[in-house]
Amino acid sequence: MPRYSGPAIILHWLVALGIVANVALAWIWPHLADARVRPAIDMHKSIGITVLGLAIMRLLWRLTHRPPPLPASYRRWEVGAAHAVHGLLYLLIFAMPLTGWIMDSAYKNAATTPMYWFGLFEWPRIAAILHMAPGPRDRIHDGFGAAHVWLSYAVYALVALHIAGALKHQWWDKHRELQRMLP
């Protein structure tokens, strides 16, 4: 049975872990005591920037390494649906971190509250946004903040479809689907 290459498998599961962790944090922080909200959001930002780095590596690997072909028995609509969902998920693993980073760069106190990547080193804000006049900067903050939230709904829908598709092939069609992406 053809499988994905080792780096593709590692990058797939690291990105999946980062997204699950970030969605979990965003669901949890509204219920935390005030003093614990900031650290949770800082952790969310660090994980999100890490996902962006992993997404870049994933895309480069994908462009230079062909994935194993889907089994010939898959129907045309299934192949089309799988490719559409994969393409949109690739878009989202870039769009989620980028909208977050842009929103964070436009945060009104960004210049006086630096962001640290897991507390280790300062992660830069996007200078062109950081130094904007307050009016347009606030509009960028609200617009990209809203995009971040709307895109998160797309993440829920597409991740659900992605998992449903994989499990349908695994359990219903009795293909060794998960083994393609497991070490």
Ligand code: HEM
């Ligand atoms: C894997 C990447 C990411 C995912 C999956 C993700 C997911 C989410 C989700 C689900 C929410 C809650 C949306 C809601 O209110 O329903 C959220 C909010 C937020 N995210 Fe992200 N995020 C990611 C990356 C980032 C990055 C890189 C940053 C900043 C550097 C960031 C900053 C924020 C902030 C500040 C909020 C709070 C918005 C508000 O409530 O005002 N996110 N994110």
